[in-house]
Amino acid sequence: MSDFKTTIGLEIHCQLKTKSKMFCSCDNNAENAEPNSLVCPVCLAMPGTLPVANRSAIEMTIMTGLALGCDIPSESKFDRKHYFYPDLPKGYQISQYDKPFCKGGEVEVSYIRTANETNSEQRIETRKIRLNRIHLEEDAGKLTHPAGKDYSLVDLNRAGTPLMEIVTEPDITSPAEARQFMEELQLALKYLKVSDADMEKGHVRCDANISIQKDGKSSPIIEIKNLNSFKFVEQALAFEEKRLTADFENWPEKMGKITRGFDSNKGITFEQRRKEEAADYRYFPEPDIPPISFSETEINDLRLKIKELPKQKQKKFIEAGIRVDVAEKLVRQPHLAEYLETSTQLKHDLAVFISEEVTRAIAEHQILFEEYQTKVPVTKIADLLNLVAEGIISKTVAKEIFYEMIVTGEVPADIIKKKGLEQVSDTGELESVINQIVKENPDLVEKYRSGKIQVVGFFVGKIMQSTSGKANPQVLNKLLKEKLDGHSA
Numbered sequence: 001m002s003d004f005k006t007t008i009g010l011e012i013h014c015q016l017k018t019k020s021k022m023f024c025s026c027d028n029n030a031e032n033a034e035p036n037s038l039v040c041p042v043c044l045a046m047p048g049t050l051p052v053a054n055r056s057a058i059e060m061t062i063m064t065g066l067a068l069g070c071d072i073p074s075e076s077k078f079d080r081k082h083y084f085y086p087d088l089p090k091g092y093q094i095s096q097y098d099k100p101f102c103k104g105g106e107v108e109v110s111y112i113r114t115a116n117e118t119n120s121e122q123r124i125e126t127r128k129i130r131l132n133r134i135h136l137e138e139d140a141g142k143l144t145h146p147a148g149k150d151y152s153l154v155d156l157n158r159a160g161t162p163l164m165e166i167v168t169e170p171d172i173t174s175p176a177e178a179r180q181f182m183e184e185l186q187l188a189l190k191y192l193k194v195s196d197a198d199m200e201k202g203h204v205r206c207d208a209n210i211s212i213q214k215d216g217k218s219s220p221i222i223e224i225k226n227l228n229s230f231k232f233v234e235q236a237l238a239f240e241e242k243r244l245t246a247d248f249e250n251w252p253e254k255m256g257k258i259t260r261g262f263d264s265n266k267g268i269t270f271e272q273r274r275k276e277e278a279a280d281y282r283y284f285p286e287p288d289i290p291p292i293s294f295s296e297t298e299i300n301d302l303r304l305k306i307k308e309l310p311k312q313k314q315k316k317f318i319e320a321g322i323r324v325d326v327a328e329k330l331v332r333q334p335h336l337a338e339y340l341e342t343s344t345q346l347k348h349d350l351a352v353f354i355s356e357e358v359t360r361a362i363a364e365h366q367i368l369f370e371e372y373q374t375k376v377p378v379t380k381i382a383d384l385l386n387l388v389a390e391g392i393i394s395k396t397v398a399k400e401i402f403y404e405m406i407v408t409g410e411v412p413a414d415i416i417k418k419k420g421l422e423q424v425s426d427t428g429e430l431e432s433v434i435n436q437i438v439k440e441n442p443d444l445v446e447k448y449r450s451g452k453i454q455v456v457g458f459f460v461g462k463i464m465q466s467t468s469g470k471a472n473p474q475v476l477n478k479l480l481k482e483k484l485d486g487h488s489a
């Protein structure tokens with residue numbers, strides 16, 4: 001058994017979706033914009049320009065902190081963090097050093113547990129990952145290195161974009177848990193509507209710190225920079241965990257922090273520059289932005305702006321009778337959870353239908369969710385499921401009707417009428433089908449009567465086939481059993 005202990009801490013950079021950049025009025029949405037088209041003297045760092053802090057970015061940061069249980073100090077300030085790099089025109093980044101907007105806090109990582117094989121009851125287990133702080137800073141520009149050229153290009157559209165940095169305590173104990181933490185955090189950011197938190201678009205990037213301990217000895221801390229997908233976070237950490245463990249005895253006692261990059265094509269990490277210590281950045285207070293203070297009232301007003309968070313929604317769904325895993329699946333897709341909530345009642349069967357059939361149908365039809373929702377508001381699904389519950393249509397037919405609803409936008413009742421899809425519950429009609437099939441298979445009837453009751457399945461299949469799946473299963477089973485047992489003619 002391995003007695004190695006893995007210690008992981010994360011620093012997550014999240015792009016806030018404000019209208020304008022952090023310290024100037026340039027458009028903050030650079031998607032599809034021409035390089036260097038969203039710039040001004042401030043974000044180009046022209047001499048004599050002055051930064052003005054974006055209030056909405058600060059509010060979003062504080063709201064995130066409140067939602068994650070952070071303390072909000074009454075006074076905060078910005079600082080200059082110096083380093084030289086071609087994508088940073090000022091030669092320093094405006095960040096926060098010793099007085100961030102949010103301190104402490106935590107993110108709950110949850111696991112669904114099933115009691116055991118025979119008892120499928122589900123419960124949620126949680127682990128709390130503490131946060132150290134959340135601060136606000138500006139992003140740098142973006143460098144591209146054209147293949148085969150001896151120069152690089154810089155695009156400063158991203159320079160000055162507000163970045164919220166969330167720093168955890170080293171509480172994470174495995175690469176899988178790091179990934180789960182990221183997923184929980186991303187979801188919270190989406191619910192708070194402070195960021196689109198789309199990792200593919202680089203809205204969320206992660207630096208991960210990992211070290212291994214055994215018998216009071218620790219490996220050096222490895223920082224893996226710029227991980228931009230959940231999968232890469234887990235892969236890179238798993239690679240380092242293995243590397244550090246395998247070579248554990250040979251690590252020198254004091255090595256400080258080592259920075260490595262991740263090659264996602266090869267799935268390996270590689271050595272980069274040595275991490276600069278905090279002092280190397282020559283932090284000092286940003287002289288052009290006075291300290292920022294918040295009153296109790298202002299903080300409470302921001303608290304009121306926070307709508308429901310994922311955990312609260314999940315709890316509400318579960319309390320309404322929706323099974324834990326279904327509730328979790330829906331909460332992870334905010335648009336589907338909201339769709340369910342437009343119904344008058346939160347029902348389990350409706351939740352299951354949305355998490356399974358609606359998701360599948362949208363993927364198959366390749367339509368946008370908005371378009372789907374216009375054609376099929378949730379009330380129509382509720383109607384459809386009521387028809388199943390009342391025995392008017394079978395579950396199989398319900399799926400067929402649902403597909404028709406997506407195409408035509410018609411209500412279930414009209415489609416049933418148009419296509420003659422009512423379930424056959426009429427005993428007379430079903431009896432004649434049963435009689436016919438029983439008559440055609442006397443040998444199977446014999447088998448049944450001699451105790452091989454599994455042949456019932458064959459009869460049910462045949463009858464369903466000849467009624468195009470419309471036979472009401474309850475009525476069918478009852479009549480068939482009576483017939484085979486010889487209680488009816």
Ligand SMILES: [Zn+2]
Nearest residue numbers: 024026040043
């Ligand atoms: Zn600007």
